[in-house]
Amino acid sequence: MKISLNWLKQFVEITESAQELDSLLTGTGLEVESIERHEAILGGLEGFVVGEVLTCERFMVKEKQLSLTTVDIGAETPSQIVCGAANVDAGQKVIVATVGTTLYDHAKGVEIFKITSKKTYGHLSEGMICAEDELGIGTSHDGILILDTDLPNGTPATQYFNLEADLLIEIGLTPNRADAASHWGVARDIKAKTGRAITLPSIEAFKVDNTNFPIELIVEDPEACPRFCGVTIDGVKVQESPEWLRKSLETIGLRSINNIVDITNYICHGLGQPMHAYDWNAIAGQQVIVKTLPAGTKFTTLDEVERTLGETDLMVCNGDEPMGIAGVFGGTKSGIKPETTRVYLEVAYFNPASVRKTAQRHALKTDASFRFERGTDPNAKLYALKYAALLIQELAGGVVASEVSDFYPNPIADFTIPVLYKNVNRLIGKTLDTSLVKSILESLDIQIQGEDENGFTAIVPPYRVDVTREADIIEEVLRIYGFENVELSENLGTEFLSGFPQKDREQLQLKISQVLAANGFNEIITNSLTKPAYSALVKADLPNDDVEILNKLSEDLGVMRQTMVFSGLEVLAHNINRRQKDLKVFDFGKTYHKINDKYVEKRHLALYVTGNTENETWQLKSQKVAFHTLASAVNKVLGSLGFKNLDTKPLEGTATFEYGISYLLNKKEVAKVGLVKPSVAKKAEVKQHVFFADFDWDYLFKQYNDKAAFVELPKFPEVRRDLSLVIDKTVTFDQIQKLARNYEKNLLRQINVFDVYQGENLGADKKSYSVSFILQDYEQTLTDKVIDKTMEKLMAAFEKEIGAVIRK
DSSP: OEEEHHHHTTTBOOOSOHHHHHHHHHHTTOEEEEEEEEOSSTTTTTTEEEEEEEEEEEEEETTEEEEEEEEEOSSSSOEEEEEOOTTOOTTOEEEEEOTTOEEEETTTTEEEEEOOOEEETTEEEOSEEOOHHHHTSOOOOSSOOEEOOOOOTTOBHHHHHTOOOEEEEEEEOOTTOGGGSSHHHHHHHHHHHHOOOBOOOOOTTOOOOOOSSOOEEEESOTTTOSEEEEEEEESOOOOOOOHHHHHHHHHTTOOOOOHHHHHHHHHHHHHSOOEEEEEGGGSGGGEEEEEEOOTTOEEEBTTSOEEEOOTTOEEEEOSSSEEEETTTEEBSSSSOOTTOOEEEEEEEEOOHHHHHHHHHHTTOOOHHHHHHHHOOOGGGHHHHHHHHHHHHHHHHOOEEOSOOEEEOSSOOOOEEEEEEHHHHHHHHTSOOOHHHHHHHHHHTTOEEESOOSSEEEEEEOTTOTTOOSHHHHHHHHHHHHOGGGSOOOSSOOOSOOOOOOSSOHHHHHHHHHHHHHHTTOEEOOOOSEEOHHHHHHTGGGOOSBOEEOTTOSOGGGOEEOSOSHHHHHHHHHHHHTTTOOOEEEEEEEEEEEEETTEEEEEEEEEEEEESBSSOOOSSOOOOBOOHHHHHHHHHHHHHHTTOOSOEEEEOOSOSSEEEEEEEEETTEEEEEEEEEOHHHHHHTTOOSOEEEEEEEHHHHHHHOOOOOOOOOOOOSOOEEEEEEEEEETTOOHHHHHHHHHHHOOSSEEEEEEEEEEOOGGGOTTEEEEEEEEEEOOSSSOOOHHHHHHHHHHHHHHHHHHSOOEEEO
């Protein structure tokens, strides 16, 4: 949020330097991200002063008339200046560029030269008497600028032109501080911190001149629009805004449009009250109706984009058609035009959730929606309307030509919050005087009622949407009192000292991150908030209820995720859309579940691979990632954790996976890996195959043993034997592996499939596995007799248990 220092000074006195103001605002919770000097004119007229020509003598140089002048610029001795302007003369007040001043080409925005003390046409010249274009305040170069002023000589030119440089303050406004989304809001915090009074423009001059042009106001949805105020102003003249108004808006980065629209923007950023001005003659039937329209209705906004409305989009309509999206954006037909002479002003309070939902649906972020989404002050609407009407009358003329409409059937009540002094002191960590607590709260417009020795009841105005609990009241006291004023005790003590954990979760996570990074994976960090539609799509895999967000920023971020799959898919989609299609990423994150009205968090490690395994080269063609691409990484992770030869079973009947397997540790599922169903990937706008692995990180950490067991390297050689097994297609390698380990537990070290064959000569329901077996005895060298006996035992087991035909 951008704040102009000069604009802020209209609300509250500012005596602090930029650095002191930075510290003051940041201390109240309004973190200052930057403070920049803003100059209305390039260079800020630095070095230009008011001077008085004391003497003027003409002389000729090659038929060109020049003047040798002495000019009083407020220094001890006058300056001698050679001037080429024909209209210079003694006794004039002028603007002088003193020695050291930089001159600019204001049309091109570049530096020209710097004024120095030098000889000019044989005479010493110590400055320059300036024309309009040399100052940047105009384009005329017919002669020097002659002033009509009594300002003392040496007065900075910025003071004469009222062009003193401004400071642009950039505040990183947190979502909860809707009350500070304006110059008035920032001034309130300065008032609370310093005790200085706030000055608001007077609206006593507002009056209804006639009621010739009323507008009938109808609000059909009072829940989405609790308050709506409006008034007609007749006889206005739409024209360019005065300099002070243009300069105020330009400082905070807004483009001046015309005097009427600029006033509405001035009220929005000054008072935090978004408002809209309509061309009265474009309001069909002289009716303003606040309602929703059927889904699919077309509406063209001010940016000339045709939008399709949803059934919950609140609209401000006339008797025939919509005029604006309530709280978000106006329409093209009813806006202010150069020929507009009659204006209908609107200022309203719209339900924050309604505005947020509509703004998200249409991907519209406006100054109005920014404020309405967070909550504006419902009780400042009439003040803002009357002040805007007075400004329009001042800058555009006209008279108030209708009664003020004010639809407010159910006034929004103050928040009533009981507060105990013991809790104030407990949470702050310091005992504060009760009078100081009350003083701070009253400076924040929070009233105190029903006080006794134990506490009081705080009455909070509704514009403080973030102050609804006792802890919020205490936070308000603390931020104004100052975190830096809460001293640390000299004798810190505790009744319990926690020991260091036997297993370090962060160190284990770092270890696995390094393993994955070494295998070509990149880490991602994803949002725990997600779309409710995602959960609905894979509901069969999610036995628990969603954790819904009460104060959701949008419907798209309405629930906490129950599965990691969609968070990663959104990251993949973002990269794929930017032509990065070969991806291997991992994410340590949490899922959130509501189980029997209790909230549960679970930690996960998720892996995602998609695209090709490697880039294409002249030696190798690119190959698509396959199931075993990811399964290999899963095995490396489990192996790094010390878990090997886990049981597996096929994934069946899942809403997430097309196919895959799950890994079991102590008969508990600890990891799942497989191909994401195309319909699930498509929901996140991913149109290529994605393989996904999900680890139960909590359980793996619990079972992980960081105690390493070291054994001597085997002294005796290993032996390899191969078998070719013809088996039914339904038999899996996992079955072969389990069977082999059950029949030979002492000598069998490794099992691997190195070839798979299927063909007509084997039969339609058959396949052939070529399997290697690594045998090794740690105590002695294996003999042929022992090897043959072992292999015969394995072959017999395969023939008996899985009906294998051994190809010998």
